[in-house]
Amino acid sequence: MTKEERIDNMLKLSGTDVRKCMKCGKCSGRCPAYKDMDIKPHQFVSLLGKGKIEVLLECNAIWNCLSCMACVERCPRGVAPANVVEAVRETVIRMQGNNGIKAEDIPPIVDELIPQQLLVSAYRKYNR
Ligand code: SF4
Ligand code: SF4
Known part of the structure; x- marks a missing residue:
């Protein structure tokens, strides 16, 4: 995959229009994990x-984001920074060759309190 294709893929995965960002920084101001995010x-x-994905693919912030969506709620332009974080995280996992959960890897009972829907959605998500 070329760099341009990867950027295009990440934009699609995020499902948000990064061009609408007006660089106000409000999303970062609301982020509870701010201190632990090397990229805000x-x-x-x-x-x-800007297509500068190298730095994104190497950052630690993708593992420290809490997926709390506070940044999404705060954005006055309807941009979803959390979706971009998730798109980078998924891309890194795919590049590591871990894009897949085998049915046989899932034990019959993971946890009695985990809803079935969560397992099904994780299975779908990581087998795209
Ligand atoms: S979803 Fe992640 S990036 Fe957004 S506010 Fe929460 S911790 Fe911060
Ligand atoms: S809050 Fe929205 S518009 Fe402001 S910097 Fe964050 S993504 Fe951009």
């Missing part, structure tokens, strides 16, 4: 918009 939420949006 608004920078995810900005860097993907």
